[in-house]
Every structure is written in C-alpha cells, then in structure tokens.
Amino acid sequence: MANHSCDYNCAGVFDGMKLQLRTIKDVKEGEECTISYVDVINPAKERQAKLEEEYHFTCKCVKCVEEINASGPVDDGSGELELQDCAKVLQLCGPYLKPMDSSSSIPVNHYLLVRVRHRALIAYMDLQEWEKAAEIGQLITEHYR
Numbered sequence: 001m002a003n004h005s006c007d008y009n010c011a012g013v014f015d016g017m018k019l020q021l022r023t024i025k026d027v028k029e030g031e032e033c034t035i036s037y038v039d040v041i042n043p044a045k046e047r048q049a050k051l052e053e054e055y056h057f058t059c060k061c062v063k064c065v066e067e068i069n070a071s072g073p074v075d076d077g078s079g080e081l082e083l084q085d086c087a088k089v090l091q092l093c094g095p096y097l098k099p100m101d102s103s104s105s106i107p108v109n110h111y112l113l114v115r116v117r118h119r120a121l122i123a124y125m126d127l128q129e130w131e132k133a134a135e136i137g138q139l140i141t142e143h144y145r
C-alpha cells in the first residue's frame with residue numbers, strides 16, 4: 001500500500017503478476033514513498049473532487065496548494081465538451097491533433113489539449129484507424145514526458 005500525492009515519487013509497475021513500486025524521482029532517506037490515485041494532468045480542483053468522492057480525503061499536497069493558490073479562470077471547467085460521435089470528435093479536434101509550436105495560443109501541455117487528444121485517440125481506435133491512433137498516442141506521450 002502507498003499513500004497518495006499529486007507530487008508522487010513512485011509508480012506501480014507490473015512485472016507479470018508481481019506489482020513493483022518503483023521510484024520515478026530521487027527519494028530522500030526517510031521520505032514517504034507515494035503514488036498518485038488520480039491523473040495529475042487534471043487541474044487541482046478536479047483531482048481534489050475525485051479524491052474526495054472516491055477516497056474520502058482532501059489532498060493538501062504542495063502541488064494542490066500551489067495550483068489552487070495560482071488558479072485563474074482557466075480552471076473553471078468551462079472547456080469541458082460532451083462529445084460522443086467519433087467523426088464529430090475528429091472534426092472538432094483536427095487543429096489540435098498535430099504537434100503545436102510555441103507560437104500557439106494554447107500552452108502545449110494544457111490539460112484540455114491532452115483531453116482532446118485522449119478523446120481523439122479513443123475515436124481513432126473505435127474507427128480502427130490504428131496508424132492515426134498511434135500518431136496521437138505519440139503526441140500524448142510527449143505531454144507526460
């Protein structure tokens with residue numbers, strides 16, 4: 001078992017049937033090993049809501065505190081889209097399914113951009129367009145790097 005932190009220092013990795021806890025950054029002697037129970041690319045308010053709903057605690061990690069103190073109107077969730085039709089998803093997402101340069105008005109690691117790409121990935125998989133799904137998968141991987 002490992003406690004949660006949005007600024008986690010470990011990740012669980014399966015080796016066959018064996019679950020290993022591996023550090024993903026330097027851990028000082030005596031420092032608690034933590035994992036994340038939620039997708040940390042989401043804004044702090046969404047992470048906290050999910051943690052409260054599913055795990056019944058309020059995360060007060062450094063990452064949450066810093067994000068909430070710095071949060072502005074971009075975290076209000078107004079960018080949430082209800083998209084169900086694959087073709088519509090891909091039509092709407094088109095401009096965001098390519099690598100973006102630094103001149104873009106959208107920060108390259110904005111969580112809504114990652115969400116759009118996740119939905120496009122699922123849409124391409126539903127359509128069995130595997131090469132396009134793989135391209136989107138590569139873009140998403142860059143966010144997490």
Ligand SMILES: [Zn+2]
Nearest residue numbers: 006059061064
């Ligand atoms: Zn947190």
